[in-house]
Amino acid sequence: MGSGGVGKSALTVQYVQQLFVEKYDPTIEDSYRKVIEIDGHQLMLEILDTAGTQQFTAMRDLYMKNGQGFVLVYSIIAQSTFNDIIEMRDQIARVKDTENFPLVLVGNKCDLADQRVITTEQGEDLAKKMKAKFLESSAKNRVNVDSVFESLLRVIISAGVLNLKDKKKTKKGKKEH
Structure with missing residues (x-):
């Protein structure tokens, strides 16, 4: 999750298809699956790439309720996208009715360091x-x-969100992005 234009779709497509999408095309919702092995466990990863615009907030409640983990993305070159992160995190907490849920904060577009307005330290502090x-x-x-x-x-x-005791079965890990 993140504001429009921060690179959520670009990150997802790069991860799943090893392809960089140059053209910005606002997402309503895209879903991706990828089987990966992590720490000896084979997992079916489902990534829901969500809209960055506020007009789709009603759809977000369902993503948040069902998501097992979340990636919150901001652009290091756009202050407003960083400012939006706390509200998104708080919205997830309200919908899930808990303050504790798997979360990764990502400052995207580090290739544009010469245009940086959000320092690495600011990102680290917010994540903490x-x-x-x-x-x-x-x-x-x-x-x-x-x-x-x-x-x-x-x-x-x-x-402990996933039960990984039965290693013979492929388990699913859902992520909101």
Whole structure:
């Protein structure tokens, strides 16, 4: 999740298809699946790439209620997208009726460091306040793209959201993005 234009779709497509989408096309909702192995467990990862605009907030409640973990994305070159993060995190907490849920905070577009307005330290501080894992990424240059999703899966697993005792079956890990 994140404001419009922060690179949610670009991160997701880069992760799933190893492809950078140059053209910005606002998303309403896209769903992706990828089988990955993490820490010896084979998982079917379902990524729901959500709208960044406020007009689709009604749809978000359902994503939030059913999501097992969340990636909140802002652009390091746009202050307003960073400012929106707390409200999104609080909205997830309200819908899930808990302050504790698997969460990764991502400062995207680190390839545009010369235009940076949000420091790495600001991102780290916000992640600490939200009890989230923090990474900076670049969908364009494929920096930390895999780490974003793998980090969230590890947080989901360590939170006990998935039952991984039966290793013979493929388990599902859902993420809101």
